[in-house]
Amino acid sequence: MYSLRPRRRATALAAVAAAVTLVLAGCSGGGTSGTGATGSSDALTTFTPKGSGSVDTITWNVFQGEPRTVDPFQSADYTPNMINSNMCETLLAQTPDFRIKPNLATSYANPDPKTWVYKLRGDVTFWDGSPMTADDVVWSMRHNMTDKSSFYGYLYSNVASIAKTGADEVTVRLKKPDYLFNDELASFAGVVVEKKFYEQHGKKVGTPGVGVMCTGPYTYGKWTQGQSISVSRYDGYWNKSLPLKVKNIDFTFLTDDSAITSGLLSGQIDGTYGPPTAGLAQLKASSAGKLYSGAAPLAVTLVVANQKGAMGNADVRKALQMAIDWKGIGDQVYAGEGTAVPLQTVPAVYGFAKDELTSYADSVRTDGSAKVDEAKKLLAGVPADVKSKQISLVVPQQAETQQLGLGIKAAADRIGLHFKLNVVPATGYSNYLYDPATRGSTDLLYTQFWPNIPNPLDWLGLTAITGGTFNQSGYSDIDGLYAKAISTKDDGARAKLVVRMEQKLHDEMNPMFSGIQLTNDVWLGSRITGAPAAFDYVYYPWAAYLGGTGK
Numbered sequence: 001m002y003s004l005r006p007r008r009r010a011t012a013l014a015a016v017a018a019a020v021t022l023v024l025a026g027c028s029g030g031g032t033s034g035t036g037a038t039g040s041s042d043a044l045t046t047f048t049p050k051g052s053g054s055v056d057t058i059t060w061n062v063f064q065g066e067p068r069t070v071d072p073f074q075s076a077d078y079t080p081n082m083i084n085s086n087m088c089e090t091l092l093a094q095t096p097d098f099r100i101k102p103n104l105a106t107s108y109a110n111p112d113p114k115t116w117v118y119k120l121r122g123d124v125t126f127w128d129g130s131p132m133t134a135d136d137v138v139w140s141m142r143h144n145m146t147d148k149s150s151f152y153g154y155l156y157s158n159v160a161s162i163a164k165t166g167a168d169e170v171t172v173r174l175k176k177p178d179y180l181f182n183d184e185l186a187s188f189a190g191v192v193v194e195k196k197f198y199e200q201h202g203k204k205v206g207t208p209g210v211g212v213m214c215t216g217p218y219t220y221g222k223w224t225q226g227q228s229i230s231v232s233r234y235d236g237y238w239n240k241s242l243p244l245k246v247k248n249i250d251f252t253f254l255t256d257d258s259a260i261t262s263g264l265l266s267g268q269i270d271g272t273y274g275p276p277t278a279g280l281a282q283l284k285a286s287s288a289g290k291l292y293s294g295a296a297p298l299a300v301t302l303v304v305a306n307q308k309g310a311m312g313n314a315d316v317r318k319a320l321q322m323a324i325d326w327k328g329i330g331d332q333v334y335a336g337e338g339t340a341v342p343l344q345t346v347p348a349v350y351g352f353a354k355d356e357l358t359s360y361a362d363s364v365r366t367d368g369s370a371k372v373d374e375a376k377k378l379l380a381g382v383p384a385d386v387k388s389k390q391i392s393l394v395v396p397q398q399a400e401t402q403q404l405g406l407g408i409k410a411a412a413d414r415i416g417l418h419f420k421l422n423v424v425p426a427t428g429y430s431n432y433l434y435d436p437a438t439r440g441s442t443d444l445l446y447t448q449f450w451p452n453i454p455n456p457l458d459w460l461g462l463t464a465i466t467g468g469t470f471n472q473s474g475y476s477d478i479d480g481l482y483a484k485a486i487s488t489k490d491d492g493a494r495a496k497l498v499v500r501m502e503q504k505l506h507d508e509m510n511p512m513f514s515g516i517q518l519t520n521d522v523w524l525g526s527r528i529t530g531a532p533a534a535f536d537y538v539y540y541p542w543a544a545y546l547g548g549t550g551k
Contacts, residue, residue, distance in 0.1 A: 051547015071206025294533030301515030326368035340368025
């Protein structure tokens with residue numbers, strides 16, 4: 001997935017120039033320590049402390065602004081998912097410690113390589129009191145597979161049929177073995193909605209006047225356009241292990257950094273994920289609440305968008321990667337919250353291949369400091385006509401991304417590459433990622449990326465496989481290994497294939513650079529506590545953990 005604004009700063013060009021100066025100083029001086037409120041050296045936490053009391057109503061801000069829809073089939077970004085994850089549930093769940101477990105499906109079986117059988121919970125109801133049935137599950141999965149507006153249909157590419165095979169059983173038959181498919185049901189690829197509600201309301205589902213009908217801990221209430229979406233606790237919710245101590249939540253849509261910070265400090269906003277970077281120091285110093293940081297599968301990096309230019313040469317790619325001071329960028333541009341990663345896939349996503357990928361990552365790990373002399377030596381062997389080609393990078397017009405772009409341009413200039421930085425309006429930047437005509441011959445693109453699930457095959461499938469959403473250059477060199485991996489049942493054997501793919505991508509520095517991983521921040525005002533600090537709010541009912549502090 002991709003989003004422009006998980007962390008924000010004021011966009012004054014003076015601030016950009018000042019920060020770039022610091023990054024460059026870090027490049028020449030071996031790096032500087034982070035000055036942000038929550039540096040990478042701070043301990044990360046999975047959950048904030050448990051709440052003990054009930055709270056009637058809280059206000060929670062969603063930092064990207066108002067969503068276009070709350071239809072979960074069309075929900076694939078921070079804001080809609082932050083709301084929908086508390087209303088609409090999935091067959092499997094991905095927990096704050098990045099594991100996948102049964103949820104609306106109590107269990108699953110794989111009786112043969114091309115069959116998955118799901119046993120369903122019998123105590124689940126929709127908010128209108130209707131029981132969740134196998135018919136609802138079959139309809140939801142088929143809708144995901146066939147509706148062109150669904151963001152998750154591509155994950156059903158290997159599915160041949162979906163059928164009710166018992167009162168509480170659904171069977172999925174595949175065209176070929178696919179051991180990624182099952183895990184993907186912990187994203188909205190596995191969301192379950194009420195069949196009759198969708199058939200009644202059609203394309204109006206997800207709009208302010210209609211909303212959704214799901215099984216989650218919070219019910220859709222009222223959407224006041226331009227202001228808020230309100231949800232209320234569902235007292236008939238099946239999962240009694242979740243605290244559910246907050247009765248009502250008003251999700252607001254503020255996007256201005258100063259207004260968000262002011263609202264948090266004053267208590268007008270009780271909490272938010274991704275508080276403004278510029279306000280972190282104030283928030284950490286304030287007694288109005290507490291700022292927590294957790295692990296996240298978030299990477300800030302560069303995507304190779306054009307293999308025909310200079311970026312088509314592996315030595316040019318590797319030299320540029322060496323010359324970039326990723327450590328300085330993490331410290332200064334991202335307020336100490338960015339840490340250089342050795343692989344394109346970040347540790348929170350290692351999943352079943354955790355041991356194998358950790359071992360390989362350790363063997364190629366660096367602190368992210370620039371290695372300018374090594375980069376120049378590598379470029380010495382590159383043909384002059386290749387080295388002289390202009391390399392273009394496009395970034396959106398926001399302070400952090402401009403700082404990043406200027407830091408990368410400075411790295412390219414230091415090693416003698418012909419580099420051009422293009423800054424485009426943030427509102428139109430996504431066209432460069434998704435529209436080849438807009439992108440043209442652009443060589444590199446900025447992205448902040450997060451995957452659907454904590455599984456390295458999901459990450460690779462999106463970024464490095466033919467047809468992947470974030471494989472803008474059409475890279476295809478690991479297609480064969482990937483196909484073999486998703487068809488391999490044994491975790492250990494599959495992990496070895498993942499390592500082989502990661503080795504190849506690292507050796508070629510293609511089609512995505514190894515950049516920096518970010519932490520996940522959450523601010524909780526003094527009245528509330530309990531939310532997961534780890535990045536899990538996009539598919540998991542995080543608000544069900546909130547409770548009062550008694551203040």
